[in-house]
Amino acid sequence: MTRPDPTPLADTTAPPAPRPAPAGVDPRGPRFGAALTAVLLVVVLLLGTAPAATAVLALVAASFALGVARGVGGTWQGVLFRTVVRPRLGAPSELEDPRPPRFAQLVGLVVTGAGLVLALAGIGAAVPVAAAVALVAAFLNAVFGLCLGCELYLLGVRLRART
Secondary structure, three states, X not given: OOOOOOOOOOXXXXXXXXXXXXXXXXXXXXXXXXXXXXHHHHHHHHHOOOHHHHHHHHHHHHHHHHHHHHOHHHOHHHHHHHHHHHHHOOOOXXXXXXXXXXXXXXXXXXXXXXXXXXXXXXXXXXXXXXXXXXHHHHHHHHHHOXXXXXXXXXXXXXXXXXX
């Protein structure tokens, strides 16, 4: 005869504990990165449908890919902010959750990536269109601190909480 295991079974009815938020980011960093991105996107628009426009858009898309993979601090703009700009500023009054800006990087990657894929498919007009859409978001973030991708992330969180 075997004895039952005295270890209690896990309560499978309780929801999993929420994961803690990762370490915060200085909110001025993503705004600085958005300003640099906006400048590059203006260059894309000025170049029109030239092959150089596609190359600059590819640089922007690669920057967004770094932001998705490593977070906003892991992009070249984030490194520039951290090493050149932030030492000249005071400490931020508060840090923000890095998940919404990272999601915003994904949105930017989707927009600019779609422009690149369409350009490679022979639709050269997709490059300035994708650049213009991304420029609106980058400009709003850089100038007004309104991160459209972050707002989409927060909307998704609210919608998931309702279900």
